[in-house]
Amino acid sequence: MSIELINVVYIVAAALFVFGLKQLGSPATAVRGNLLSSVGMLIAVVATLFNAEILTFTWIIGAVVIGSIVGYVAAVKIEMTSMPEMVALFNGSGGIASLLVGWAALYNVDNTLFTYVTIVVSVVIGGLTFTGSILAWGKLSEVMPSRAIVFGAQRIFNGLLLLALIACSVLFCLDPSASSPYLYAIIVLACVFGVMAVLPIGGADMPVVISLLNSYSGLAACAAGFAIHNNILIVAGSMVGAAGIILTNIMCKAMNRSLANVLFSGFGAVKQATKVEGEVKPISAEDAALILEAAQSVTFVPGYGMAVAQAQHVVRELGEMLEANGAEVTYAIHPVAGRMPGHMNVLLAEASVPYDQLVEMDDINPRIDKIDVAVVIGANDVVNPAANDDENSPIYGMPIINVNQARTVFVLKRSMASGFSGVDNPLFFGENTRMLFGDAKESLSTVLNELK
């Protein structure tokens, strides 16, 4: 196949990516959208194999087989609750692939200075995406502590790191070659930078990090596209980059924080919230069941705790039972609940909760005062009223689901420990709040049995 013909196929592939992404925007067409996009990928790969520059297929076949097996097994075996970790790992593999593509492009003949600059960009973004994603995986899977890790001279260290990275990049571009020592320095520095960038970000801010890394993996592919003069890499990569930025922005807005604030300040490190005092009112599962039985409207507010307790199936069962009992049941989902954008929606979908019962924060808040019972399952910061009225709280200004305005609130909680951000939650001491202590799954099962 001639280069022209291959490029025509790439245009078709790009069109399929566009249609695919468009159809991913609605639940009814999303499956087809993903399929279209994968067909686009397939024809782009097949067309590339006809490129006259490709002489030997031994390595390619070996690598594709290995990659396919690993990817397939990972995708099929992974539990839905571990989805954030999986997405992080896939992100990381995209990042390192772009780094290597940029690196290998150094061996092409007749590279211009512009090409060398884009090679450096793809190596840097690819490298930091790779190690950043690995670290994000470590935090999400709790292989390492998921809280923000901050040390004294961190900002100075990061600043120096960035300076060194820029210096090495400039020195490399002045005398570019595949054997330049600055190349290795750039790779190492970019990888260290990825680690340092994710280290000070706490678990509750992970949705932002995951979307940002997603964006970076696209940008890395885009830069690699410039390095090898390939249109499809540029088009697809930059679309992904833009998509990731939008998600990042949505996540930041949902926390009322700027991106800079999320990236550079450990959560709750500076301010101390006003101490909340009062008495919590525990409730037994039996009593909770009685109240739920009489409720006309019930809304479930899930958080990361639901994922940890694997409680989504019990939640759905309880929801169905209450519905059969005549109550109106909804699931109110905060945009940053969980560890990645839309995390809770996926878990509830796994438990066969129909997506039209999932409502967004802005839809539930105006009518939450008419809800009889709000059941908070493993959510904390996203329902913390201190965000509305305690100016000293580190999460002040963050939009929350105002469950404290519901007629009754049940909070399912393991113990009285504070949330991920380490912020006290006045909700627990509210007049209309009842605490249902214990493992969320067990508590809900008991409630369910009482109702039967």
Next chain:
Amino acid sequence: MEAVLLGMVLMLSIFLGFELISKVPATLHTPLMSGANAISGITIVGALISAGSDLGTMSTVLGAIAVAFATINVVGGYLVTNRMLSMFKKKDSGPRGGKA
């Protein structure tokens, strides 16, 4: 000149990406992200060329490792997205146990 043309392509694609994504409902954020992530595996195209063209052992090895990683990204990304999306059901459609 080529750099300018590529820059043009870049600019248009970024705007297209913004347009395509900005109206996606929160429910689909995760599949959207992993679907987009699978697309970023497009870097496999570059990897294939490096792995297959005879520009020395180093280039081939780098390319081959890149192919392996990019394939993980592509295959895993699309499959897992499909797995997630096929769970999203509208009320009273698909096989469900019915109401108790």
